[in-house]
Amino acid sequence: MKKLIGPFSEILTLSGLALNGAIEDSQLQIIRNGGVIIEDGIIRATGDFESLRHADPELEIEKVEGEQVLLPGFVDCHTHICFAGSRAKDYSLRIQGKTYLEIAKSGGGIWDSVTQTRAAEEAKLVDLLAQRVQRHLADGVTTIEIKSGYGLDVPNELKMLRAIKKVSSATQADLIPTCLAAHLLPKDFEGSATEYLNHILADLLPLIQAEKLANRVDIFIEESAFDRAASVPYLQAAKAMGFEITVHADQFTASGLEVAVEVGAVSADHLEASTEREAALLKDSETVAVVLPGASLGLGMHYAPARKILDAGACLAIASDWNPGSAPMGDLLMQAAVMSAAEKLSTAEVFAGLTFRAAKALNLQDRGILTEGMIADMQAYPCNDYREILYHQGKIKPAIVWKNGTRI
Numbered sequence: 001m002k003k004l005i006g007p008f009s010e011i012l013t014l015s016g017l018a019l020n021g022a023i024e025d026s027q028l029q030i031i032r033n034g035g036v037i038i039e040d041g042i043i044r045a046t047g048d049f050e051s052l053r054h055a056d057p058e059l060e061i062e063k064v065e066g067e068q069v070l071l072p073g074f075v076d077c078h079t080h081i082c083f084a085g086s087r088a089k090d091y092s093l094r095i096q097g098k099t100y101l102e103i104a105k106s107g108g109g110i111w112d113s114v115t116q117t118r119a120a121e122e123a124k125l126v127d128l129l130a131q132r133v134q135r136h137l138a139d140g141v142t143t144i145e146i147k148s149g150y151g152l153d154v155p156n157e158l159k160m161l162r163a164i165k166k167v168s169s170a171t172q173a174d175l176i177p178t179c180l181a182a183h184l185l186p187k188d189f190e191g192s193a194t195e196y197l198n199h200i201l202a203d204l205l206p207l208i209q210a211e212k213l214a215n216r217v218d219i220f221i222e223e224s225a226f227d228r229a230a231s232v233p234y235l236q237a238a239k240a241m242g243f244e245i246t247v248h249a250d251q252f253t254a255s256g257l258e259v260a261v262e263v264g265a266v267s268a269d270h271l272e273a274s275t276e277r278e279a280a281l282l283k284d285s286e287t288v289a290v291v292l293p294g295a296s297l298g299l300g301m302h303y304a305p306a307r308k309i310l311d312a313g314a315c316l317a318i319a320s321d322w323n324p325g326s327a328p329m330g331d332l333l334m335q336a337a338v339m340s341a342a343e344k345l346s347t348a349e350v351f352a353g354l355t356f357r358a359a360k361a362l363n364l365q366d367r368g369i370l371t372e373g374m375i376a377d378m379q380a381y382p383c384n385d386y387r388e389i390l391y392h393q394g395k396i397k398p399a400i401v402w403k404n405g406t407r408i
Helices: 049-055 088-095 100-105 110-119 122-138 154-168 193-211 228-240 256-263 276-283 293-299 306-311 332-343 347-354 356-361 387-391
Strands: 003-012 030-039 042-048 060-063 069-072 074-076 141-147 174-182 216-220 244-249 267-270 288-291 316-318 378-381 400-403
Touching: 003 049, 030 049, 042 049, 069 387, 074 332, 074 356, 088 100, 110 154, 122 141, 122 154, 122 400, 154 174, 154 193, 174 193, 193 228, 216 228, 228 244, 228 256, 244 256, 256 267, 256 276, 276 306, 288 306, 288 356, 293 332, 306 316, 306 332, 316 332, 316 347, 316 356, 332 347, 332 387, 347 356, 347 387
Parallel strands: 003 060, 003 069, 074 141, 141 174, 174 216, 216 244, 244 267, 267 288, 288 316
Antiparallel strands: 003 030, 030 042, 069 378, 378 400
């Protein structure tokens, strides 16, 4: 049965916008007093509400009350929300002046989350993850990428990915799992970085494929994690096994983005240390630049050069990096709004980076735009002008969220 949802004060379809480069707000397609026809979770038409209703009197009507601005559901293409425990101690040290690396060397950092996540039963991880997913969904985030990487051995990486799979079957949100067993070299692994990565390739990734737990592999390329020499053959081997690959790149030092482009990664994420040189590399590649303002806020450091990346002609997505250490807030819209003021991103560029461009970073072509044939993932904000949404810097939350055309 087809249904018509509306009327909306404004519908931002995000249709007709480029995947790459800068976008001006004047390019936005805005339908006023609009409606959306949904059938079997798919958008069949968008347009003037009254015209759509009169064209097919048999349509079921889902009435929307009050002034509402409709956007596509957000896609958060980089999170670490499967974890146990807290890193409040790390944050306290950080705001006292300790650096990320100093905290890690003193027993905090990623390894602290590994210890706490290893100690948690799978059922506990499922419960914690489900709560975070539902919060994100209520905030209009309808597709969520989730990484492992706090297990760092075969049993615990599998435990994390199994927890993600269980939550995926119980939530309306779409969860996209990623294996980040190459988060850092575990303290309890007796061998070199290359030996550890070979261990993942031989002993973990085949099990992940057998259980269909993930088809994406990530690695952290950084001084505190894995260098270029170890990373390139690992990524090439994972890709040869059939995995899509992505890279934690250029967070503190530049080198990871170049690797990502070289090996054909779907995305390079972080990029705080990237320069115009790295931005130029992205222009002629299919690799999406994913910037993570939550990490900049959590670490008290500068943002990735989003403006330069867009002006270089690259595809830019914005994600939360929601994690227990560097980005504990997890408020995607607020982070994007605050970064847009600092980096001078247009409203169109922000919304593109949170929707169809973020979907590209996950190799998804069926969402992020409100047009015929796309998945009906939508969110409505209680205002009558789309510019109010970023203006309030995340304090306006969606009043209604739809997943696959079903109101949540």
